[in-house]
Amino acid sequence: MRQVLTIAKAIGDESRARALLALRSGELCLCQIIDLLELSPSTVSKHMDVLQQAGLVERRKEGRWHYFRLANHQAAPVVRRAIKWVLESLQDEPVVIGDAKKLCCVRRKDPRELSVCYKG
Amino acid sequence: MRQVLTIAKAIGDESRARALLALRSGELCLCQIIDLLELSPSTVSKHMDVLQQAGLVERRKEGRWHYFRLANHQAAPVVRRAIKWVLESLQDEPVVIGDAKKLCCVRRKDPRELSVCYKG
DNA sequence: CCGTTAATTCGCCAATGAACGAAGTATATC
DNA sequence: GATATACTTCGTTCATTGGCGAATTAACGG
Numbered sequence: 001m002r003q004v005l006t007i008a009k010a011i012g013d014e015s016r017a018r019a020l021l022a023l024r025s026g027e028l029c030l031c032q033i034i035d036l037l038e039l040s041p042s043t044v045s046k047h048m049d050v051l052q053q054a055g056l057v058e059r060r061k062e063g064r065w066h067y068f069r070l071a072n073h074q075a076a077p078v079v080r081r082a083i084k085w086v087l088e089s090l091q092d093e094p095v096v097i098g099d100a101k102k103l104c105c106v107r108r109k110d111p112r113e114l115s116v117c118y119k120g
Numbered sequence: 121m122r123q124v125l126t127i128a129k130a131i132g133d134e135s136r137a138r139a140l141l142a143l144r145s146g147e148l149c150l151c152q153i154i155d156l157l158e159l160s161p162s163t164v165s166k167h168m169d170v171l172q173q174a175g176l177v178e179r180r181k182e183g184r185w186h187y188f189r190l191a192n193h194q195a196a197p198v199v200r201r202a203i204k205w206v207l208e209s210l211q212d213e214p215v216v217i218g219d220a221k222k223l224c225c226v227r228r229k230d231p232r233e234l235s236v237c238y239k240g
Numbered sequence: 241c242c243g244t245t246a247a248t249t250c251g252c253c254a255a256t257g258a259a260c261g262a263a264g265t266a267t268a269t270c
Numbered sequence: 271g272a273t274a275t276a277c278t279t280c281g282t283t284c285a286t287t288g289g290c291g292a293a294t295t296a297a298c299g300g
Contacts, residue, residue, distance in 0.1 A: 017124065064298065150276070
């Protein structure tokens with residue numbers, strides 16, 4: 001019960017929902033999600049913590065960067081289904097489409113993908 | 121976007137999640153849900169309003185009684201999938217199983233089903 | 241070692257949400 | 271019409287949440 005409620009509450013915030021959708025296209029570090037959402041670092045850090053507590057995202061640390069990705073196929077069914085639901089339900093949202101465009105440029109900040117923008 | 125967030129927030133409360141699960145077995149009137157959840161009428165009324173606003177339940181008025189049922193198969197896909205997710209994810213929860221047992225007796229209060237309890 | 245960048249933690253504030261009881265509405269029944 | 275039952279609305283209280291900035295920790299680069 002607790003997990004289902006935690007997942008539902010995590011999804012029920014626009015900023016977190018947008019972050020989840022943004023991770024469709026691969027992992028992002030916190031500073032990129034900050035650029036995307038245009039919120040303060042502390043706020044975004046908290047949001048990603050909520051998503052991680054719910055099991056919706058996983059994190060990986062590489063040097064100064066903390067990368068986040070969607071929970072993978074080995075995650076619990078309740079998590080996988082929740083992710084499937086939110087991705088399918090929001091993929092055509094104007095805000096989400098706008099975020100996808102913006103992400104192209106935001107990714108320039110990723111040290112591993114310098115100047116890969118404007119290719120799409 | 122708004123609808124997805126409204127649905128997620130509606131599900132993210134234990135009392136409302138339990139109410140949704142309770143409606144698996146058919147419609148219930150508000151007073152039965154009050155008996156089940158053991159919360160004040162005003163609180164339960166508000167909860168059911170939230171569920172209805174989210175499109176997760178539909179209501180029907182018959183005399184003094186207000187009956188609620190899960191949104192049917194004609195509801196929007198986003199709603200149907202959310203209901204499917206929460207029903208499948210919570211059906212084995214101890215609280216939910218306990219509620220199902222309790223519901224047998226609670227249904228006695230339904231004027232249309234007098235003394236149908238203890239049949240299971 | 242010092243400065244910079246990435247992220248977290250902490251304390252604060254405003255807004256939201258869940259709970260209640262009291263009062264009001266609606267619909268039976270006496 | 272009076273009374274009882276079912277439900278809603280309103281106002282209040284208390285806890286949670288989302289937002290921020292300041293201070294702190296962690297890791298790299300001169």
